[in-house]
Amino acid sequence: MIEKLDALLAEVSSFNAAEKEEIEKFRIRFSGKKGILNELFDQFKQVPNDQKKDFGQKINTLKQAVAAKLETLKNASAVAEVTEKGDLTKPGFPLTLGSRHPISLVKNRITEIFKSIGFAVADGPEIEDDWHNFSALNLPEYHPARDMQDTFFIEKNPDVLLRTHTSSVQIRYLENNEPPIRILSPGRVFRNEAISARSHCIFHQIEGLYIDENVSFADLKQTIQYFTTELFGKSKIRMRPSYFPFTEPSAEVDVYWGLNSETDYRITKGTGWLEIMGCGMVDPAVLQNVNIDADKYSGYAFGMGIERIVMLLYQMNDIRMFFDNDVRMLEQFKTS
Missing domain, CATH: 3.30.930.10 (Bira Bifunctional Protein; Domain 2)
Known part of the structure; x- marks a missing residue:
């Protein structure tokens, strides 16, 4: 089980994507309701008592790694969107004020x-x-x-x-x-x-x-x-x-x-x-x-x-x- 968690950590660390659809698929696979993290927490009950401490720490490490990877990918995607479409945080063009007749x-x-x-x-x-x-x-x-x-x-x-x-x-x-x-x-x-x-x-x-x-x-x-x-x-x-x-x-x-x-x-x-x-x-x-x-x-x-x-x-x-x-x-x- 510990080896499986190490493999998942390596997968998360190496994952990279620029498209929003790929990032969303990654999120669902790991953090969705039927995702890997929820399955691992369900399996925690079956882990021998002498391994629960290490297994629990690994799951938490994986959970934090997934959250950090998602944050990094989303920020990178936002930067790419700004680069493509211009800075969306800048003020819009000023509205022309009307005047009375x-x-x-x-x-x-x-x-x-x-x-x-x-x-x-x-x-x-x-x-x-x-x-x-x-x-x-x-x-x-x-x-x-x-x-x-x-x-x-x-x-x-x-x-x-x-x-x-x-x-x-x-x-x-x-x-x-x-x-x-x-x-x-x-x-x-x-x-x-x-x-x-x-x-x-x-x-x-x-x-x-x-x-x-x-x-x-x-x-x-x-x-x-x-x-x-x-x-x-x-x-x-x-x-x-x-x-x-x-x-x-x-x-x-x-x-x-x-x-x-x-x-x-x-x-x-x-x-x-x-x-x-x-x-x-x-x-x-x-x-x-x-x-x-x-x-x-x-x-x-x-x-x-x-x-x-x-x-x-x-x-x-x-x-x-x-x-x-x-x-x-x-x-x-x-x-x-």
Whole structure:
């Protein structure tokens, strides 16, 4: 029996293999449940008492030799794999960090400005009905002002359409909430317009609404003054009379951009002024349409196109760039 153990020790010592399959066969032959070591331990009971000490030591020596050989072979196999495939312990290639779209960056910035003075964000569906998109906003059927917005209708249904402005969100909010109300409604809108460098059939708006007792045009002007100072760093604004069906009186807001460079002359057409939004006092008829007492409450509303603001801030001259998903352009807006 001792001679058999010596032969096995010699076999283990001389064994060598590089393939994982051969190493696994070696492990199973010696250390498996039906392997040589378990058979030897079973035979230990039959060994004469005067030989048990030497036999037990030999078995333990064999067991340790098998374990050491397996460890050596596995390490050698791992080194060979690293040599063949490269160092698997090295860090992988760094993942390229994405970046926010410039429209998202500016939308978030505008939202934070208005949140700082108490505005909450409200959201609504992009597929709307006639009531929320037109009629409740003082644009009844056949009203000529509807021609101001070329509309995408769903399946030729005159009552289901893609919203043409986020004012529809304000109507939904007014229907379900009591004044005081101070909300901001950013979102994507759709108009059936030809796509060019200055216009697109899809764009983004952000509109604000404030309804409470004794709200005046002075409150509106002060809010817009604060906004333009925070976003553009320019506090000089002017308001020109305009017309919107859902506000009365209505105004267009210009900010004084200045004439400090050739670019300033180009984007302001030599005037130094830039139009940035429309605004006005909410028409009492709109409040009545959503069951709010127009004798007790008043309010103001404003709205702007986000793409126009982005183009001003980043000096971009083609609105189509926002929808092309050109990585070369988007990578310029990486954020931490």
